[in-house]
Amino acid sequence: MSLLVFLVVCGSGAAVGLAVRPWRWLGRLVGLACLLGAFAAALTIGSATSLTIGDVTLTGSGYSGFFLACAAGSGLLLCAVALASGWPDELAPAALASFAGLAIAITAADPGVALAAGAAAATAGALLIVRAAPRDSEGDGRLAEIRTIGLVAAGLGFAAITIARPPWNGRDDGPVFALAFLILGLALAVRSGAVPFHVPAARLGSTAAPLSPAMLLVWLPAGLAVLAISWSATTFGIRSDWLDASVAVVQVAAVATLVLGPLAALVHDELEEVVAYSIVTDAGFVLLAMAARTDSAAEPARLWLLVFVAAKTGLVAWAAGLSRAFGTSNVPRLRGWLRRTPLLGLALAGIAVATLGWPGSPVYEARSTLIRLALPGWLQFVFAATIVLAVAGYARLLLIGLGSPTEAICLGRSELPRWHAVGPEPSGDAATTAPAATLESGAEPGGEPAAGPGVGRRLAEAWRLNRTTGVSLVIVAGAALSAALALGGLGTSNASRSGIPLDGAAHATPTRAPTPSPVHAPTPTPLPSLAPRPTPAPSGPVTPSGSPPPSASPAPIKTSPPAQPNTD
Amino acid sequence: MIQPVVAAALVAALGGVVAIAARDGRVVALGLLVAMVAAPFASAPQPTALAVVFRILGSLLAAYLLLAAARSQSIESEGSGVGVLAEMALGAAAFSIGWFIVPVQPLTGPLAAQAAGVSLVAVAIVPLTGRDVLRVGVGVAVFVIGGSLLVQAWAGSESSVGQIVQTALLVAVAGATSLLISRADAPAVEPVTAAVAPDAAGSSVAELAAASGTEVPPDSTEEAASEPAAEAVTAPAGRGAAGRGRSGVASKKVAQATARPPATPPSSDAPPAPTRPSTIRNAPYRALRGESWLDPSRPPGGATPAKEAEEAEPETPQPPLEPFAPPGRVRRLRPREPRR
Numbered sequence: 066m067s068l069l070v071f072l073v074v075c076g077s078g079a080a081v082g083l084a085v086r087p088w089r090w091l092g093r094l095v096g097l098a099c100l101l102g103a104f105a106a107a108l109t110i111g112s113a114t115s116l117t118i119g120d121v122t123l124t125g126s127g128y129s130g131f132f133l134a135c136a137a138g139s140g141l142l143l144c145a146v147a148l149a150s151g152w153p154d155e156l157a158p159a160a161l162a163s164f165a166g167l168a169i170a171i172t173a174a175d176p177g178v179a180l181a182a183g184a185a186a187a188t189a190g191a192l193l194i195v196r197a198a199p200r201d202s203e204g205d206g207r208l209a210e211i212r213t214i215g216l217v218a219a220g221l222g223f224a225a226i227t228i229a230r231p232p233w234n235g236r237d238d239g240p241v242f243a244l245a246f247l248i249l250g251l252a253l254a255v256r257s258g259a260v261p262f263h264v265p266a267a268r269l270g271s272t273a274a275p276l277s278p279a280m281l282l283v284w285l286p287a288g289l290a291v292l293a294i295s296w297s298a299t300t301f302g303i304r305s306d307w308l309d310a311s312v313a314v315v316q317v318a319a320v321a322t323l324v325l326g327p328l329a330a331l332v333h334d335e336l337e338e339v340v341a342y343s344i345v346t347d348a349g350f351v352l353l354a355m356a357a358r359t360d361s362a363a364e365p366a367r368l369w370l371l372v373f374v375a376a377k378t379g380l381v382a383w384a385a386g387l388s389r390a391f392g393t394s395n396v397p398r399l400r401g402w403l404r405r406t407p408l409l410g411l412a413l414a415g416i417a418v419a420t421l422g423w424p425g426s427p428v429y430e431a432r433s434t435l436i437r438l439a440l441p442g443w444l445q446f447v448f449a450a451t452i453v454l455a456v457a458g459y460a461r462l463l464l465i466g467l468g469s470p471t472e473a474i475c476l477g478r479s480e481l482p483r484w485h486a487v488g489p490e491p492s493g494d495a496a497t498t499a500p501a502a503t504l505e506s507g508a509e510p511g512g513e514p515a516a517g518p519g520v521g522r523r524l525a526e527a528w529r530l531n532r533t534t535g536v537s538l539v540i541v542a543g544a545a546l547s548a549a550l551a552l553g554g555l556g557t558s559n560a561s562r563s564g565i566p567l568d569g570a571a572h573a574t575p576t577r578a579p580t581p582s583p584v585h586a587p588t589p590t591p592l593p594s595l596a597p598r599p600t601p602a603p604s605g606p607v608t609p610s611g612s613p614p615p616s617a618s619p620a621p622i623k624t625s626p627p628a629q630p631n632t633d
Numbered sequence: 634m635i636q637p638v639v640a641a642a643l644v645a646a647l648g649g650v651v652a653i654a655a656r657d658g659r660v661v662a663l664g665l666l667v668a669m670v671a672a673p674f675a676s677a678p679q680p681t682a683l684a685v686v687f688r689i690l691g692s693l694l695a696a697y698l699l700l701a702a703a704r705s706q707s708i709e710s711e712g713s714g715v716g717v718l719a720e721m722a723l724g725a726a727a728f729s730i731g732w733f734i735v736p737v738q739p740l741t742g743p744l745a746a747q748a749a750g751v752s753l754v755a756v757a758i759v760p761l762t763g764r765d766v767l768r769v770g771v772g773v774a775v776f777v778i779g780g781s782l783l784v785q786a787w788a789g790s791e792s793s794v795g796q797i798v799q800t801a802l803l804v805a806v807a808g809a810t811s812l813l814i815s816r817a818d819a820p821a822v823e824p825v826t827a828a829v830a831p832d833a834a835g836s837s838v839a840e841l842a843a844a845s846g847t848e849v850p851p852d853s854t855e856e857a858a859s860e861p862a863a864e865a866v867t868a869p870a871g872r873g874a875a876g877r878g879r880s881g882v883a884s885k886k887v888a889q890a891t892a893r894p895p896a897t898p899p900s901s902d903a904p905p906a907p908t909r910p911s912t913i914r915n916a917p918y919r920a921l922r923g924e925s926w927l928d929p930s931r932p933p934g935g936a937t938p939a940k941e942a943e944e945a946e947p948e949t950p951q952p953p954l955e956p957f958a959p960p961g962r963v964r965r966l967r968p969r970e971p972r973r
Contacts, residue, residue, distance in 0.1 A: 119683075121794040169798070177784065177795045184777075185802040191809030207766050207813040214809055215761055215773035218802065222780040229788035234738040 067109035068116045068125055068172060071133065074102040075165035079189075082158035093148065096157025100141040103164060107134035112563065116172075123172040124566045128367055131560035132291065133168055135371050135550070136284050139378035140164070142543040143279050146382040149532045150389035153274035159192035160280055167288035174566040176228040176296075180221040183292045187217040187256065187285055193277035206272025209265035213255050217289065220245075220252030224296045228570055239305025246300055247311040250318070250355055253293050257286040257348035258341065260321040263329070266345055270337035270394075278337075279381040282344045287370045290351040291565060294366050297355050298571035315356045316440065322349035323447055327454030331461060336394035340384045343458060344377045346451070347420060350432060353439035362438045363568075365431035368553075368561040372428050375547035376419040382543060383412050386536040391477035396465060398473045403466025405479040408537035410466055415544030417459040419551040421452060427558060428551035478533040641674035642745035645782065646728055646752040649775040653756050653768075654720035658703025661771055666696035668753070669803055672778050673796060675746040676785040684796040691800035695774070695807035702811030703767065720756060727755035737787045747786035753779030770810025774803055 078099025085091045107130055114125030140160040147156060166186025173179040194210045227245040253259075258266025269278050300308060326346030330339045351373075354366030387402060387409055388394040403410040422429030436448040528535070550557050648667030655661045669692035673680045680688070715723075731751025732744060740747065753775050760772030781799050784791065791799065 119794045120792045175792060175795060177788075177791055178798050181795065181798040181802050185798065185805045188802075188805035188809045191812050194813060205764075205766075208764060208769065211766055211769045211773065211810060211813055212761070214806060215769065215776065218773060218777050218806065219780070222777065222784070226780075226784055226787060229784070231737045231741060231787040232739065234735050 066114075066116075067106050067130075068114050068123055068168065071103055071106040071110065071168055072165055074099050074106060075161040075168065078103070079158045079162035079165065082161065083155075083192075086154045086158075089152070089154070092154055092157070093144075093152055096161070097141070097144055097148075099161055100137055100144060100157060103161065104134055104137035104141055107137050110134075114172075121173060121175045121178050123169065124174055125172055126565055127556075127560045127563040129168075129171045129565050131556065132171065132288075132367075132371065132374075133164065135374050136164055136167070136288070138546070139279070139284070139374055139543075142539060143276055143378055143382055145539050146385055146536055147276055149536045150385045151275050153193070153276060155192040155274055156276055156280070159189045160284065162186070162192075163189040163280065163285055163288070167284075170288065171291055171565045171567070174570070176567060176570045177225045179565075179567050180225040180228075180292060180296070183289055184218040184221040186288060188214050190214070190277075190281045190285055193274045193280060194272060206265060206268065209272075213252075213265075216248075216255050217252045220249040221289075221292070224249050224293075228296060228299055230299075230573075237305065239303050240307045242300050242303050243305055243307035243311045246297070246308060247314060249293055249296065250311065250315040250352065253286065253289055253355065254315070254318050254322075254352060256289055257351065258282055258345040259318050259348055259352060260325050260345070261318070263322075263326070263342070263345055267329075267333075267338050267341050269341060270335070276381060276385055278341055278344060279378045282341065282348070283374055283377045283381070286348055286351065287374050290354070290370055291367070292567060294351075294354050294363055295565055295567040295571050297358060298360065298363075298568060301358055301360070312356050312358065315352050319349045319352035319356060320440070320444060320447055322346060322352065323451045324454070327451065327458050330458045331454065334396045336384045336388060336396060336399070339396065339458070339462070340380055343380060343455075346455065347373055347377065349451075350435050353435045357435065357438040359438055362435060363564065364561050365434040367564075368427055368557060369431045369435065371557055371561070372419055372431075372547060372551045375543070375550050376416050379412065379416045379419075379540060379543040379547050382540050383409060383416065386533075386540050389536065390479075390533045391473050393473045396462070398471050400465050400468040401470030401474040402477075403463060404470060405474055405477060406533065406537060408534070408541050410463060412537065412540040412544040413459065413462060415541070415548045417456070419544065419547040421455055422551055426551065427553040636745075638675055638677055638743045639745040641671045642743070642749035642782070643728075644668075645671040645675055645778065646724055646749045649753040649778060650720050650724040650756055652771050652775055653760055654717040658767070659700060661703070661767070662696040662700040665699065665771060665774055665807070666692050668775065668778050669695060669800075672749075672782055675743060675749055675782055676790040677743045678790055680790070680796055681793045684793045684800075687797050688800045691804045695804045698804075698807050698811040699767075699771075702815045724752045724756045728752040740786060741789040742786040744786070746782045750779045750782030750786060753782065767810065767814050770806065770813065774806045774810070777803055777806060 078095060082092055082095045082099065085095055110125040110130030110133060112126050114130070116123040140157070144152075144157055147153065163186045166182050166189070169182035170179045170186060173182060191210055191214065194206045223245045227242055233241055255262045265272070266278075266282055269281060273281065322345060326342050326349065330342035330346065333339055333342065350369055351366065354362045354369070384394070387399065387406065390406055390409075391399060391402060393399060419428065422432070432451075433448055436445060440447060546555075549555055645668045648664045648669075648671060650664070652661050652664030652668060655664060670689055673685065673688050728748045728751065731748035734747075734751075757772045757776040757779060760768040761776065763769060763772075777799075781791070
């Protein structure tokens with residue numbers, strides 16, 4: 066029932082939110098209310114949740130509920146920040162539409178339904194592409210987005226074909242899986258903005274709506290990563306040179322992303338680019354999880370994805386809050402920001418802790434496990450390199466914040482509480498000489514301000530004056546939540562041990578050898594190359610699902626999630 | 634007697650080729666509609682009535698979305714680079730290849746579905762590499778249709794819910810394409826510089842925001858008033874380049890206003906030069922001005938530093954523009970008392 070509520074709230078919220086865009090306050094109200102409802106509904110999704118639609122069953126699990134709750138909560142936090150820093154009309158409807166698609170994708174037992182729903186969810190990102198860069202055809206955000214949509218649809222479509230395991234005509238079906246692995250890995254890399262597909266991600270600031278990196282680089286890639294990691298189980302038993310080559314390509318992209326991403330974040334001076342490269346860097350671990358090709362990588366990858374969604378959404382919100390407070394996103398011009406907005410500094414520190422962790426913490430172990438499983442021994446230094454470079458990136462921002470304030474910082478808004486409209490704060494000579502004007506709605510130029518403001522007007526004025534403090538508090542709360550998730554709190558560790566229904570279909574081994582055709586009867590029946598899975602099978606009642614029977618309508622692959630007992 | 638499955642496969646392949654090769658947006662939408670409707674009937678067993686109804690409704694919606702976006706923006710597809718006949722020949726050749734190859738044995742679905750799927754995938758590959766958003770979007774849709782036909786041929790007919798989700802995916806792709814092409818802009822947009830007096834600056838801010846469906850917070854207008862008397866308000870003149878929705882109307886108004894002679898003589902008592910660059914913090918408004926969503930002082934691409942605008946502004950006062958809206962609709966700005 067809770068799954069149905071989630072789908073209805075997200076679907077209707079997206080439709081209504083788009084319809085009421087001309088009425089801005091109504092659109093905001095609908096977006097916030099639906100995100101709140103979706104968050105509440107997702108919290109109740111568990112392993113006992115089930116919804117049957119026709120011949121397909123949507124089965125909840127601890128992880129799917131947690132993931133959806135994390136995504137909806139992140140969307141809610143971001144919309145709360147957007148209320149003060151500039152509300153993009155399309156953000157809430159796009160987020161709700163993508164959450165609805167992802168909910169079907171990670172709960173559907175039929176692989177075809179799950180992967181098609183994932184592809185449909187990825188199309189919602191087009192809502193956030195505002196415009197192209199007219200003078201730079203290479204940076205056309207529209208073209209990049211539609212190509213990404215096509216690549217994701219192709220990757221997931223091919224994955225749906227391979228997971229159905231048709232009886233391929235040949236002695237070795239490795240090339241088919243290798244091609245599917247490569248396309249799906251590329252789709253995930255492009256959607257995540259991994260190196261060398263990072264240019265559209267870095268230019269989102271000029272081609273997409275405000276705060277859109279949270280959806281285009283965090284929520285959608287994370288949802289697709291859950292599907293891709295589950296699908297990769299189909300390749301565990303395949304030994305093929307073609308597949309090894311495909312895995313090597315994904316590994317190269319992951320390593321390049323992990324090393325070059327934080328370097329790019331260090332050398333760029335625009336906050337939006339720093340944030341984008343920071344997100345892109347952490348998406349490299351998702352590629353590593355896919356390239357690991359072992360069940361041991363699933364649990365740390367799922368834990369990492371939860372932290373990734375919460376922490377990186379917090380980082381986007383932090384950047385928006387900081388830019389809004391001081392009117393600039395240029396890092397050198399933001400020198401001294403920490404002196405005026407210490408709460409934002411606290412939030413940045415919390416985000417850094419949530420992203421990196423420390424030795425022994427769940428998120429740290431998850432990151433190290435992914436690198437250990439996915440990369441050869443001589444590349445294990447990448448883990449230390451990512452830690453050092455990421456710390457350097459966060460330290461750079463914090464150190465710049467400790468410097469002497471620039472003019473933009475002096476003229477900006479601090480987090481000090483203000484209760485009266487007294488004009489710019491006394492913060493240097495520039496403030497006293499700055500031209501100032503105030504807005505009086507309905508008053509003629511030079512007229513007297515309205516007399517006798519009421520309580521509501523005073524409250525509204527107080528909120529307007531202290532908006533920076535409110536935004537900072539919301540961001541701090543989000544950073545604290547992400548740190549709690551990173552430390553394994555709130556049931557994150559338990560949820561990460563369970564999977565999604567697609568795991569069962571991906572782990573299923575063919576039960577029927579391909580039937581030789583009468584024409585090729587003299588040749589021996591090719592043995593299926595899908596060897597039994599070396600890792601333990603999920604404990605759930607996995608239905609064997611080989612190739613569907615040649616006649617009659619084949620039943621969809623229905624499996625149950627590989628639930629594991631909670632130990633916490 | 635041709636079998637219905639084969640006929641449906643042929644019609645689907647033909648519709649896809651027409652959608653790929655056509656130049657007129659209406660023909661593109663029609664071809665896509667035909668391909669989307671015919672594709673489910675190329676499977677065996679035939680889809681359920683619910684799935685068929687959903688597919689037809691979804692196809693109509695997808696075609697309408699494409700048609701509406703293409704018509705409203707007067708966009709025509711570049712069409713095929715090799716011509717319609719060549720595209721049809723390519724589709725026919727791929728159909729023949731798909732009819733004779735045996736990648737899966739035994740084939741679970743009809744052979745015609747495999748042939749049509751191979752044909753649609755083949756003709757959709759080339760548009761995916763192009764730079765026309767409409768063609769790329771249509772290519773993605775045709776590719777998805779071809780992929781679904783291959784799934785039907787290799788893995789059997791999909792469930793009803795699976796077909797409904799496939800339809801939703803196609804509608805989503807068409808919707809995304811229509812959204813993206815409706816935000817198209819002219820290929821070479823030159824900035825239009827309009828000189829705005831202090832009062833008119835606030836007016837133009839409010840009017841631009843109203844025309845684009847965005848909101849200007851009080852502090853934005855407040856800071857706009859602190860800008861110089863003859864601030865250069867740069868707005869893209871291309872259609873839709875200024876943002877989304879009705880923002881194209883706003884940029885048109887800017888262009889018209891700059892073309893008109895000034896209604897009032899230039900003011901001699903202009904406010905003093907600014908001491909800081911504009912810090913308008915409303916992101917949609919910055920989008921109207923072609924600026925970054927985080928840094929209002931940086932135009933997209935980072936080509937022009939804010940200092941250049943600061944240096945150039947006070948030297949050449951321009952006559953003010955007449956406001957875009959009647960004075961009653963304009964929120965006025967009043968200079969604030971200096972803080973003691």
